[in-house]
Amino acid sequence: xxxxxxxxxxxxxxxxxxxxxxxxxxxxxxxxxxxxxxxxxxxxxxxxxxxxxxxxxxxxxxxxxxxxxxxxxxxxxxxxxxxxxxxxxxxxxxxxxxxxxxxxxxxxxxxxxxxxxxxxxxxxxxxxxxxxxxxxxxxxxxxxxxxxxxxxxxxxxxxxxxxxxxxxxxxxxxxxxxxxxxxxxxxxxxxxxxxxxxxxxxxxxxxxxxxxxxxxxxxxxxxxxxxxxxxxxxxxxxxxxxxxxxxxxxxxxxxxxxxxxxxxxxxxxxxxxxxxxxxxxxxxxxxxxxxxxxxxxxxxxxxxxxxxxxxxxxxxxxxxxxxxxxxxxxxxxxxxxxxxxxxxxxxxxxxxxxxxxxxxxxxxxxxxxxxxxxxxxxxxxxxxxxxxxxxxxxxxxxxxxxxxxxxxxxxxxxxxxxxxxxxxxxxxxxxxxxxxxxxxxxxxxxxxxxxxxxxxxxxxxxxxxxxx
Numbered sequence: 487x488x489x490x491x492x493x494x495x496x497x498x499x500x501x502x503x504x505x506x507x508x509x510x511x512x513x514x515x516x517x518x519x520x521x522x523x524x525x526x527x528x529x530x531x532x533x534x535x536x537x538x539x540x541x542x543x544x545x546x547x548x549x550x551x552x553x554x555x556x557x558x559x560x561x562x563x564x565x566x567x568x569x570x571x572x573x574x575x576x577x578x579x580x581x582x583x584x585x586x587x588x589x590x591x592x593x594x595x596x597x598x599x600x601x602x603x604x605x606x607x608x609x610x611x612x613x614x615x616x617x618x619x620x621x622x623x624x625x626x627x628x629x630x631x632x633x634x635x636x637x638x639x640x641x642x643x644x645x646x647x648x649x650x651x652x653x654x655x656x657x658x659x660x661x662x663x664x665x666x667x668x669x670x671x672x673x674x675x676x677x678x679x680x681x682x683x684x685x686x687x688x689x690x691x692x693x694x695x696x697x698x699x700x701x702x703x704x705x706x707x708x709x710x711x712x713x714x715x716x717x718x719x720x721x722x723x724x725x726x727x728x729x730x731x732x733x734x735x736x737x738x739x740x741x742x743x744x745x746x747x748x749x750x751x752x753x754x755x756x757x758x759x760x761x762x763x764x765x766x767x768x769x770x771x772x773x774x775x776x777x778x779x780x781x782x783x784x785x786x787x788x789x790x791x792x793x794x795x796x797x798x799x800x801x802x803x804x805x806x807x808x809x810x811x812x813x814x815x816x817x818x819x820x821x822x823x824x825x826x827x828x829x830x831x832x833x834x835x836x837x838x839x840x841x842x843x844x845x846x847x848x849x850x851x852x853x854x855x856x857x858x859x860x861x862x863x864x865x866x867x868x869x870x871x872x873x874x875x876x877x878x879x880x881x882x883x884x885x886x887x888x889x890x891x892x893x894x895x896x897x898x899x900x901x902x903x904x905x906x907x908x909x910x911x912x913x914x915x916x917x918x919x920x921x922x923x924x925x926x927x928x929x930x931x932x933x934x935x936x937x938x939x940x941x942x943x944x945x946x947x948x949x950x951x952x953x954x
Contacts, residue, residue, distance in 0.1 A: 496573035496688065499524055501565060501597055503534065505666070505767070505833070506614060506659050507578030509546060513670035515553040517695050523561050524568035531563040542832040542859045545667035565597075569604040574688060576612045576657070577625075587774035588782075589618055598625045601652075602632035609652045610688050614659050616712050616772055618779045622679065622705035626654040653685040656705045658712035663766065664830025675699045679708025713779070716772040717790055722757040723764045724796035730760035730940025731803070740940030741922060760940045762894060762920040763800030765827035765836040770797070801841035804920050804939070808846070811916055811937050812890055816850035819913065821888035823881055824895025824921075825857035825864045832859040839894040840867060842920075847874055856884035858897055882908055889914040896923040905932035 500511035503525040511523040525531055530540050537551050553559035562568055569575060579593040594615060601611055611629065613622060629652060656679035661669045676693045678700065680686045686702055693700055703711070726747075730740040740760045748755025764770070773794055780787035809815055827837035834840060837860075846853060847868070855861065855868075856878045870877055878884040881900060885891055885908045893900060900923065909915045909932050917929050919938040929936040 495520075497522065497571060498574045498576065498692075499568040499572035500576045500578055501525070501568065502578035502580070502593075502615070503527075503530060503540075503561075504578065504580065505541060505543070505663060506661060507576075508534070508539075508550075509543065509661060509666040509670055510576060510578060510614060510659065512546065512549040512553055512559060513667075514692070515556070515558040516549060516671070517692075519558065519692065521553075521559050522568040522572055523559060524563070524565045526563055526565055528563040531561050535561050542830075543666050544664060544830050549667065565600055566604040569601055569609070570606050573608065574610045574612065574692070575601060576614050578614045578659075581615050581617055581771075581775075583771045583774055587778040589616075589771075589775045589778075591617065591621060591624075594621065594625065595628055598628040599632045602629045603636050605629070605633050605636075605650045605652060607650055609650070610655060610685050611652060612655045612657045612689070613709075614657050616658065616716075616768065616775075617656075617709055618713065618775055619706045619709045621709060622654050622656050629654070653680070653682050654705065655680045655685045655689060656708035657689065658708055660712070660715065663833055664828055671696065673698050675701055677701045677703065677708050677711050679703050679705035681705060713772055713776040716769055717776045717793070719757050720764060720769050720773045720797070721789070721793045723759075723769075724793040726758045726760050727763060727800055727939075728796055733940040734942045737942060738940075743940075760922060761800070762804045762838040762842065762939070763797045765838050766833060767835045770794075770836045801838045801845065804838075804842060804918075805845045805849075807937060807939075808890065808892065808918055809849075811918055811935070815846065817852070818889045819852045819854065819887055820846060821854045821856070821884040821886075821891045821912075823856055823884065823891065823893045823900050824897055825855060826860035826895050829895055829897045832863055834860050834863045834867070838920075840864070842892070842894060843868060850874075852876075854878050854884045854886070854888055856881055857895065858899060860895075882911060886911045888912050890916040890918060893917070893919045893921055893923055896921040900924070905929060905934065909933045 497520045498514050499522040500507050501524050503523050511521045515521045533540050537554060539547055539550065577594065577597050579597055581589040581591060581594065584590050594617060601609065611625060613625060658677055660673065673696060676698060678689045680702065690700055726744055729743055733740040733743060744758040747753050748758050773790060777787045777790050812818060825834060825837065825839045827833055843853060852874050854876045861877050865877060868875055881903050905928060915934045917934040917936050922938045922941060926936050
């Protein structure tokens with residue numbers, strides 16, 4: 487998506503080139519803006535300058551190549567330089583979780599201080615990182631405080647330094663890993679929190695080409711929107727997983743229950759897929775941060791604590807399902823399809839699959855692992871070992887000689903695999919589907935004893951492992 491093929495003003499810098507910053511920067515370049523991507527990790531910048539991605543995200547590679555060549559996207563590891571050369575600064579640094587669940591905002595503060603030190607003209611500072619409410623106030627206070635300190639220090643040796651005006655805004659991201667490029671160009675809405683007409687006009691002009699609803703609110707409101715959205719989506723997932731457990735006890739089909747719920751326009755069908763629970767960098771972290779923010783301000787967040795408790799139990803519930811299907815896990819060879827926390831990403835942060843792998847290893851199982859993108863990251867957590875862990879180059883190879891097959895991530899290629907061939911290479915054809923991804927009738931027709939989540943009524947095991 488382009489305007490007229492020429493860069494538009496103002497110059498934008500994006501500070502932090504991770505899963506949020508890089509798609510954001512390349513999205514702005516595609517919209518016709520001149521963008522400086524800055525990250526203090528020199529090795530990351532060097533990789534990106536070579537035209538290679540530092541993480542997997544569908545559709546991002548071609549955009550990187552295109553705009554390195556077009557000149558609309560420049561890279562630097564000199565953050566101060568990027569700040570000085572830009573008028574609009576998008577802050578996309580990490581806000582990792584502390585032990586108490588609160589967001590660690592040290593990277594945000596560091597960026598605010600760096601901006602203060604390099605305030606050479608009017609700047610609009612836009613927080614895109616997921617931060618708790620009132621963070622914008624602290625960013626504004628920090629920039630003002632340190633800019634004045636730097637100005638005074640510089641004035642002791644030189645003529646008084648001019649103090650330049652700036653605005654702070656909030657523009658939370660709603661990017662889904664695996665769909666980030668699609669989300670950039672086809673957003674449901676853009677939320678901007680501002681304090682001035684100048685900031686509002688700049689941001690509205692940047693996002694105008696997207697032709698989507700732009701919600702203009704106060705800064706703290708914008709900050710709350712992101713946390714509230716992720717907490718609500720997490721709640722939907724934990725709710726349907728609780729329903730799945732109930733379905734198993736009464737012989738109902740959670741897929742059909744979810745369909746009946748989702749057709750109600752007040753509820754909607756998204757995020758009603760039962761399984762092994764949610765993971766990734768955002769949902770678990772943002773849920774805990776929201777709980778911490780509520781408790782810090784005297785708000786009862788018991789409902790969200792239960793959402794988290796249900797989700798943390800999902801891997802253990804699934805391991806019990808494995809134990810029930812196999813009787814004895816120790817010494818058995820088990821194939822695992824899917825390790826990333828969701829398809830179309832190589833991200834394994836808080837992936838439920840890792841907790842399941844850990845439990846099975848502790849039980850003494852021998853695992854044959856396969857994921858289309860995430861295996862290199864998983865190997866850093868669970869190195870290959872002759873005794874218990876083998877990494878495989880394909881889904882079919884992982885299934886070879888296995889006494890059970892677990893599907894833990896719903897990669898599209900797993901639906902395209904010839905299940906009859908997989909059946910023939912397995913020692914015992916037991917398929918335990920943690921994402922309800924495989925059609926039960928297809929699996930059963932291929933000769934599998936099939937188990938899924940919340941659908942015991944459709945899980946019709948093949949007695950005695952009979953041939954097709």
